[in-house]
Amino acid sequence: MAVVEKEDFRVVGKSIPRLDAGGKVRGLTEYADDVDIPDCWHGAIVRSPVAHGRLLGLTFDSSFDWNLVAVVTSEDIPGKNIVDMMGQDMPFLAHDEIQYRGEPVALIAARTKALAKKSLAHVKVDVEEHPATLTMQDVVARFEKDPASLHLQWKQDIRKGNVTDALASADMVVEGEYWCGHQEQMYIEPQGMIAIPEKDGSIFILGSMQCPYYINPELCVTLDLPPEKIRVKQTAVGGAFGGKEDFPTLLGGYCALLAMKCGHPVKIIYDRHQDILYSTKRHPAWTRHVTGLNRDGTIAAMKIDFLLDGGAYTTLSPVVLFRGILHAAMGYECENVTINGRVFRTNTFPNGAFRGFGAPQSLWALESHVDVLAERCGMTPHDFRLKNCLRKGGVTPTGQVLKESVGSPAVLETALDKAGFAEKLTRCSAGDPSQDRWYGIGLSFFAHGAGFTGDGEARIKAKVALDLDYFEDGAPGINVRASSTEMGQGTMTILPQTAAEGLSISIDRVRYPYPDTQVVPDSGPTVASRTAMVVGATVYGAGEKMKAQLEKFASEALFDGQTVKLSDGRFESSSAGNSRAFEEVASLYLKQNGPLRVYNQFDLPPTIKWNQETFEGDAYPSYSWGCNIAEVEIDVLTLEIHVTKVTACYDIGRVLNPLLAKGQLEGGLVQCLGYAIMEKIQIQDGIPDANRMQTYVIPTMLDTPEFDLCFVEYPYDHAWPGAKGLGEIPMDGLAPAIANAIKRAAGVRITDIPITPEKLFEALKESGSIRGTEAS
């Protein structure tokens, strides 16, 4: 296997312990609720009691002393009562139509949390109730019968070749439908935001967020303030996973509206119950595959319908849809592909970003279906994938030719080999009634687009800066300035690593402070697995620029104009014996010139061509690749499913920090394990039935499998040092790998996650293979 040789890096590629760990193990790191805000009031939200209807008015009970609190309704909004996201259909506070249960209709702030909460009981929301569409099941039923009766939020198709003809001429047509439900991010730190009104009429917003530069422009529209009057700063974030991408704009906006009204700082820290009920979740999805398959195991045509439940408003759903359809048939050779993507409204809380952003949903379907295809043409799941997988030079459904940095089939071959897959496949129980414990092994293979879709990165052009200045210890150091946030994934460590590498100095003098829009340029949002690749490369480039400037300075000031190189923390000229430490030169620079700021910005190679209308061309600058192999055991009496071992191989380009990368993989895989077999939400009366940690169960330390993880590195040269995405790909493949393993253990395929013992029981009953029950 031709793996690209590792360059001789000094800081990148090393397992440097996290730079932010010290505060975290000492309990000193300040999360939103830990920040001391003098004179801070507490906000509470008055919500709609129905899922769909018309707001008739609010009745404020006269037995309550309303002078004690500040109240904001839609009429108090200084700017536009609109959340400036896609669709432009979501009001900040409902004023006429109600589109989901729990929709905010008014805000209240009070001196204490208890008083704010108490006041809520004294407001009556008068509504006229209308019939509501509440679930994905509703949506799909109506989609099949009468799609025009649904509210379409967005549509996007992908077309390649001629699917109709190819389906007609294929040896067989294989159909399958796959469902997946809501998933709650369940970061352990609930949502929390704070707004502080400043004397000059500006607003300072801080809190638990992923994207400081989302909040600023969006709230300018609502608060009717110019950008320079809204300052946004991230506090430490106790987990986000996409859940703090779009929602903090709303919560921050509520705090800001209240703060402007009452003149005090206002904070809203959700409790867990509120957080589950009233914040974004992963979109439920339904996928239908209709595949033209030839007996020789080639895929002639793929026709795919991909439907998302968008919730009540459009928000980010179109982008989630894009990523969903771009991964719906990704990874396999096929000349004829049609993908129809649709997002429909339901009257539930708007669904939003969650690690993977549509890809886990469409890959769940694809990788379940590929196993079915293999079976239908009598091939093993691995041989079928090895035969059909895209390789270097292959062409994706959007017509993108994979020219470089392609970790396929390397990830597949490596993982198969490590797990001993072929041999273990022969040992699967297949529902053998004589066994007490069924064993099964399953596989998935997938790619994940790194960075924004198409030419998105070229449009936003991530900007970063490096500041050379004195640190508190009096010695010079470098602060990396970008809007990318640390939320547990390691930004605060890997960005200093790339800066130090670019400069060729030790990481000891490089730091990454929490982003504050007053100080940092806009490196874009912390989403889409783009931080390591795009921002990492931009910071590396800034390091190189600063290095060149300091070398020039050193040459003139200390080396009589000789050529000087900064290498490994020392400035050296060609004449032997003359060498100065970075600290010495940097101090001299600071003394003579004051602080040095160096900017850099990201650009895509001009070869990237993308048509956003037709969805043709280079859908992503590059792809990460992965293969997951799950082994399961099922207790035949209780049908409890134990995932005993996960073997996984990934190509995420250059691994910037193996220690952190593995930790992120393990965490993501466990989150996906929850998605596959544990985490379940049903909508009841318009809101999630599982609305506490007691009922929405996530994996504990007792639920995790043995891991065998490895990397193959195919760096992306256009974003040197060559990282691709890592954040989302761990969420992509484990659910179908587990479902495929369960199929081989129990003999039945479950096409609806989470796969609970109850679902397995029903499926076994239906297939007639439950011990002691009659075959039907």
Add this chain to the structure above:
Amino acid sequence: MSTKVTRTWTVNGEKKVVEVLPLRRLLDVLREDFGIKGTKEGCGEGECGACTILLDGQPVCSCLIGAGQILDGSEIMTVEGLEKTEGGRILQEAYMEKGAAQCGICIPGMLISSYALLNSVSDPDEALIRKSHAGNLCRCTGYEKIVEAIQLAAERWPTGISNIKHRTLIRHR
């Protein structure tokens, strides 16, 4: 109406006197009345373990205990107290080395559970480590690095450093 009670405890080795409504959650007393904010709230109902503290050597959820239930003279230890103990420092080091903290919000509670475990069993096997931390949820790490950190700390754990008054009880769930 309940009336306030006065309580005198040792918190992280310091004497603290508090006048408090008996049902006020210990978590709020620590965070709001004492300003000791290392202890976190993840659920407020005993599910996540982010609020775990040691009460007379036992790991408990501070969101579930009313201040009035805690007797005078009790010893409370939060994440901030770890640094004052040898075992606590060993654990902090191990967590940092192994990359056990990602977002870090679960870590104060997790560390306290680790400390309680190693103080009662200094050479736990992996099954016991997992069982004794099953009440501490972490959404970031997948727990592997945390288990490795506890194993590393156990290797370095010196004998006879227990600060715990009543050796007990590893929480089982």
